[in-house]
Amino acid sequence: MATILPYRGMEPRIDPDAFIAETAVIIGDVEIGPASSIWYGCVLRGDVNAIRVGRNTNVQDGTIVHCNHDPNGDYRETGGGMPTHIGDNITIGHMALIHACKLEDDCFIGMRSVVMDDAVVESRAMVAAGAVVTPGKRVPKHELWAGTPAKLQRQLREEELEYFAYSADQYAKLAASYRS
Template identity: 25%
Template sequence: MQFEHLGARPRIHPDAVVAPTAVISGDVTIGAGAQVLHGAIITAEGGPVVLGEHVIVMENALIRATAANAVRIGDHTLVGTLASVAGATLDEEVFLASGARVFNGARVGRRCEVRINAIVHRHTVLPERTVVPIGWVAVGDPVRLLSPDRHEEIGAAQPELDFPGYVFGVDRDTPDLMVQLTERYGTSLARHAHDRRVD
């Protein structure tokens, strides 16, 4: 299914294949030879999404651009089942395994591997050929790779990353953080009320 969002329509190369149950919304460009499988969602929420040639987006993956962070995915990259990319750049020949997550402002270098359920946090830079092991968390620039049992170190990086401030425009220390966050984000998402199916 393809939708016009904020006046922009998806542009899909005639050699690309998009499953009928995938959702492509807004300013999305999909390159030649790309494959977008069932249940995948690719949505441009104010910023563009560009998928290069021969990119594969597996079942139920989510790719979302924001007004602050576009998404660019280089040629011959695979985004695994249930993986997500939010406002990030992936260079060529990247492998995101099932359940991997890449957050806003991150950059994943050429031929990197982000393995099952691994996380690349906000504004993290993975140099070329970096491997993030299964379930690990990559944080920062220069990057630190932390195993999930190093919860205190991961937690210590959170305030510096300021995820609620950067992504939602809400101060982390706001007493009613979730009230502010959901109301602001809900207002932004309400712009979909005027979307129009174009396929």
């Protein structure tokens, strides 16, 4: 059974239709939407701010998701710091690091990539495997960013964009088979 822990009175809220692998750790102010999946060895630690995961999103094995605190006090009172928002229909590849950023619906995050504080990956954009999106960067719609630090490589092809939806749906089906 997964480790699901409260922190300072904040209980994780997980849709009953989500799949959480046995070795995943979910802590504090975390919400996970329907048909989403958090795979083996993932840690989502909502201790110093909020983490939100939409519907039909897969967070693959070994991924770490965290947020950033508000130096002026408790984020629940000040509204400060940096939460992590992960939208709908997203694939986050194995061993990614997602920290205090925003991933818009229908984007794709490659394996072992890093998306840092206050960065935004727009809808239908892709961060390549191993890329590092540095703080405050914006990865625009329909673009592939790669490298360290990540930079624009090219525009995405239509078949790549179609794969994003396919990947999210395949992981939702796989998660459903694990739940049954």
